[in-house]
Amino acid sequence: MAAASAANPTHPTKTGTTLISARMSGPSLSVFHLGRVPFRDRHCGLIQINSTMLKATQISKSYPGGVQALAEVSLCVNRSETVALIGESGSGKTTLLRCFNLLTEPDSGLIEIEGQSILGRDPTVLRRQIGYVPQDGGLMPHWTVERNVQLVPTLQGWEPDRVRDQTAQMLELVGLNPDTFASRYPSELSGGQRQRVAIARALAADPEVVLLDEPFGALDAITRHELREEFADLKDRLGKTTLLVTHDLVEAFRLADRVGVMHSGRMLQVARPQDLITDPADPYVTELLARGGVVG
Amino acid sequence: MARLALVFTALVFRALVFTLLVAASAPLPARADGTVVVGSKNFEESRLLAEIFAQLLEAKTNLEVERRFGLAGTQICFEALKTGALDLYPEYTGTGLASLLGEQPIGDASTTFLEVRRQFLERWDLWWLDPLGFENAYEIAVRGDLAREKDLSTISDLARVSADLTAGLGFEFIERQDGLPGLAQTYGLEFDKVQPLQQALKYQAAVAGDIQVLDVYTTDGRLDLYDLKVLEDDQGFFPPYEAAPLVRADTLEAYPEIGFALGLLAGAFDESTMRDLNLRLQEQGDSEATVATDALVALGLIEASSTTVAPSRPRNIFGTMWATRGRLGQQTARHLLLTLGALLAGIAVAVPLGLWLERHRKLAEPTIRSIGLTQTIPSIALLAFMIPVLGVGVAPALVALWIYSLFPILRNTFTGVRDAAPEAVEAGTALGMTDGQILRQIRLPLAAPVIMAGIRTAAVITIGTATLAAFIGAGGLGEPIVTGLQLADTQLILSGALPAAALALLVDLVLGRVEKRLEPPGLS
Numbered sequence: 001m002a003a004a005s006a007a008n009p010t011h012p013t014k015t016g017t018t019l020i021s022a023r024m025s026g027p028s029l030s031v032f033h034l035g036r037v038p039f040r041d042r043h044c045g046l047i048q049i050n051s052t053m054l055k056a057t058q059i060s061k062s063y064p065g066g067v068q069a070l071a072e073v074s075l076c077v078n079r080s081e082t083v084a085l086i087g088e089s090g091s092g093k094t095t096l097l098r099c100f101n102l103l104t105e106p107d108s109g110l111i112e113i114e115g116q117s118i119l120g121r122d123p124t125v126l127r128r129q130i131g132y133v134p135q136d137g138g139l140m141p142h143w144t145v146e147r148n149v150q151l152v153p154t155l156q157g158w159e160p161d162r163v164r165d166q167t168a169q170m171l172e173l174v175g176l177n178p179d180t181f182a183s184r185y186p187s188e189l190s191g192g193q194r195q196r197v198a199i200a201r202a203l204a205a206d207p208e209v210v211l212l213d214e215p216f217g218a219l220d221a222i223t224r225h226e227l228r229e230e231f232a233d234l235k236d237r238l239g240k241t242t243l244l245v246t247h248d249l250v251e252a253f254r255l256a257d258r259v260g261v262m263h264s265g266r267m268l269q270v271a272r273p274q275d276l277i278t279d280p281a282d283p284y285v286t287e288l289l290a291r292g293g294v295v296g
Numbered sequence: 297m298a299r300l301a302l303v304f305t306a307l308v309f310r311a312l313v314f315t316l317l318v319a320a321s322a323p324l325p326a327r328a329d330g331t332v333v334v335g336s337k338n339f340e341e342s343r344l345l346a347e348i349f350a351q352l353l354e355a356k357t358n359l360e361v362e363r364r365f366g367l368a369g370t371q372i373c374f375e376a377l378k379t380g381a382l383d384l385y386p387e388y389t390g391t392g393l394a395s396l397l398g399e400q401p402i403g404d405a406s407t408t409f410l411e412v413r414r415q416f417l418e419r420w421d422l423w424w425l426d427p428l429g430f431e432n433a434y435e436i437a438v439r440g441d442l443a444r445e446k447d448l449s450t451i452s453d454l455a456r457v458s459a460d461l462t463a464g465l466g467f468e469f470i471e472r473q474d475g476l477p478g479l480a481q482t483y484g485l486e487f488d489k490v491q492p493l494q495q496a497l498k499y500q501a502a503v504a505g506d507i508q509v510l511d512v513y514t515t516d517g518r519l520d521l522y523d524l525k526v527l528e529d530d531q532g533f534f535p536p537y538e539a540a541p542l543v544r545a546d547t548l549e550a551y552p553e554i555g556f557a558l559g560l561l562a563g564a565f566d567e568s569t570m571r572d573l574n575l576r577l578q579e580q581g582d583s584e585a586t587v588a589t590d591a592l593v594a595l596g597l598i599e600a601s602s603t604t605v606a607p608s609r610p611r612n613i614f615g616t617m618w619a620t621r622g623r624l625g626q627q628t629a630r631h632l633l634l635t636l637g638a639l640l641a642g643i644a645v646a647v648p649l650g651l652w653l654e655r656h657r658k659l660a661e662p663t664i665r666s667i668g669l670t671q672t673i674p675s676i677a678l679l680a681f682m683i684p685v686l687g688v689g690v691a692p693a694l695v696a697l698w699i700y701s702l703f704p705i706l707r708n709t710f711t712g713v714r715d716a717a718p719e720a721v722e723a724g725t726a727l728g729m730t731d732g733q734i735l736r737q738i739r740l741p742l743a744a745p746v747i748m749a750g751i752r753t754a755a756v757i758t759i760g761t762a763t764l765a766a767f768i769g770a771g772g773l774g775e776p777i778v779t780g781l782q783l784a785d786t787q788l789i790l791s792g793a794l795p796a797a798a799l800a801l802l803v804d805l806v807l808g809r810v811e812k813r814l815e816p817p818g819l820s
Contacts, residue, residue: 055816101726103722103726124729127725127727127728128727128728129728132723132727134726136719138723139727140720140737141720141816142738142742142816144818152727167632185818185819186818201727211726
């Protein structure tokens with residue numbers, strides 16, 4: 001938390017007090033206590049300081065050829081919170097997501113997880129602690145479902161018995177019978193089943209943070225709806241910190257606690273879904289919501 | 297940037313080839329003690345004389361004799377001798393004077409002989425032993441009917457009518473200063489068309505009427521069989537071509553017995569004897585070993601051995617293959633060994649290089665393209681380039697075949713790992729696999745069939761190209777092919793070509809199975 005306050009120079013007093021009061025008080029803090037009073041951060045909107053999990057501060061990224069994917073974008077995701085990033089193709093939402101597991105390295109700015117900067121850290125160690133689900137599932141085509149799900153626990157060096165148990169549990173968690181599916185290859189699965197396996201794989205080593213890049217984007221409407229509902233349920237049960245990129249506004253509004261609207265590499269607004277509707281920060285937000293079928 | 301990468305790659309490649317050449321050439325001087333290497337050019341008389349030398353050395357000395365016959369032409373033989381890859385081979389004084397020393401004719405046979413002996417010793421430390429007693433000069437012949445019709449008896453006569461004629465000439469003759477260029481200049485010869493032809497094919501072409509003029513050798517046994525008129529060299533253009541053993545001086549110093557043994561052949565053969573001996577090789581299908589033994593027995597230099605009954609070759613292809621099955625087996629084994637050695641070395645270099653290039657994409661295209669260039673070098677030229685560095689025999693053949701095997705393996709390895717399931721590779725990266733884990737667990741298993749397909753292509757190419765290795769004395773199934781080409785003996789050519797083709801098919805089949813086996817599960 002000390003790093004969080006250091007990175008947040010605008011509120012030295014409040015964060016300092018937070019630390020002291022947190023030490024003095026038990027888990028059931030009164031909402032009137034100073035440490036739990038939510039305050040408005042310049043970049044992150046309404047947050048509780050001691051629960052920030054993911055934080056990006058003024059990050060910029062340009063690709064060769066001069067395309068600016070991100071222009072001084074900031075974002076906070078709190079512990080157990082789900083934030084959805086929406087915007088058109090090329091708005092920078094996927095680039096921002098990929099910054100959190102260093103698949104993309106920003107040109108400038110700060111990326112923190114639990115108050116620790118991740119820039120310059122060994123990316124492979126970091127990535128093993130973060131779940132990741134790409135749009136196409138990204139399953140290894142020559143591995144069985146079981147081996148795919150075992151990937152991260154094995155990388156982390158779990159005992160084989162524990163890995164096996166966990167695999168079965170994870171498959172059940174995403175609604176796949178281990179006896180039927182464990183030995184199948186990805187080519188023997190439907191699109192929806194493949195995404196379920198990808199989610200099981202992302203969750204297998206019980207990461208704190210899960211990044212989902214259009215996880216249901218390639219599915220037909222019925223399967224997508226089915227998976228979305230199951231995922232909503234799963235999310236509530238597991239309480240993972242989740243960052244979700246989607247171009248489906250209905251999905252974003254259904255799954256996310258807060259939604260970030262991106263346009264041309266800039267973050268226009270991060271707010272709760274209803275606040276986006278009632279209190280849009282930019283005409284583009286209203287326009288996007290109307291086009292996405294959420295309002296209007 | 298791209299140019300820099302290209303230059304860098306070219307440098308790396310050059311360094312690689314150089315290192316390999318040096319490494320492969322290292323064992324060259326370390327020849328077993330008491331071994332003498334006898335070479336020959338790729339025509340029947342040269343092989344016969346070399347075999348006579350070899351048998352005589354085996355009979356009269358304690359030396360081990362290694363045979364490297366059928367080397368492709370004077371230059372290759374001579375280079376091999378200079379570098380020590382050969383100890384001796386039969387050469388002709390006129391060729392030494394005109395082709396190797398580059399001088400004009402200087403007089404009669406003995407003047408010529410003394411001049412080449414003096415200059416070869418001075419310039420290259422090579423020694424001409426005493427001449428064998430016959431000359432095998434280049435001569436110009438025309439069809440008999442044409443000679444009678446136009447009343448041709450000298451080359452000067454030919455020059456009058458040559459503008460309407462087609463000449464079928466040997467490859468070497470067309471290039472050599474003591475061949476067509478000098479001849480045309482001296483006599484003002486100008487042909488309507490010059491058709492490069494193998495010696496053995498010229499006679500048939502002349503009979504068929506495709507050519508009217510051809511270059512022949514004095515001792516060619518076939519001269520008597522066809523209606524040909526040999527024209528007189530009335531302006532004395534061709535130097536005398538006395539045959540003699542040409543030996544490295546340091547070999548003679550180490551084993552003077554070579555000089556004594558081969559000295560026994562001084563003046564031993566005249567032209568008509570040689571013509572008879574050559575004819576047995578050319579038209580009767582006797583092996584050079586049999587003919588050489590008979591010649592040495594006739595001279596009283598070795599005892600007739602009762603076991604060497606000369607079997608004339610059967611006149612059908614399978615009979616020929618059956619009769620020579622022992623040698624054919626050895627040649628097949630040698631062929632496989634050459635192919636396998638080159639292929640394994642190719643895999644050892646091209647697969648890691650392909651994997652490395654996948655990580656260094658900017659260098660990939662320039663590197664692969666420059667290695668692709670090696671495919672455009674004609675095989676026989678590549679083999680010839682190797683001679684000054686690696687001598688003759690297995691080493692240069694292996695290196696040349698190795699170079700040919702690189703491109704298909706490299707290309708397939710690179711594209712195979714590059715294109716292997718990009719979405720799985722990215723997910724693996726995102727979930728914390730290291731580059732090494734991704735390579736071993738994802739890219740390589742998925743690319744394995746593609747890499748194997750490249751190896752398969754390389755194997756088939758190598759088996760085909762390895763037939764040319766016989767031109768530089770590396771043996772293999774090219775031997776009967778090369779000999780067959782010289783003799784225009786279709787059966788002999790087929791007895792090498794059929795097993796080579798069968799070998800290629802078989803290897804392709806086996807590697808195809810391996811490729812299938814390597815296909816990862818789950819990809820249907």
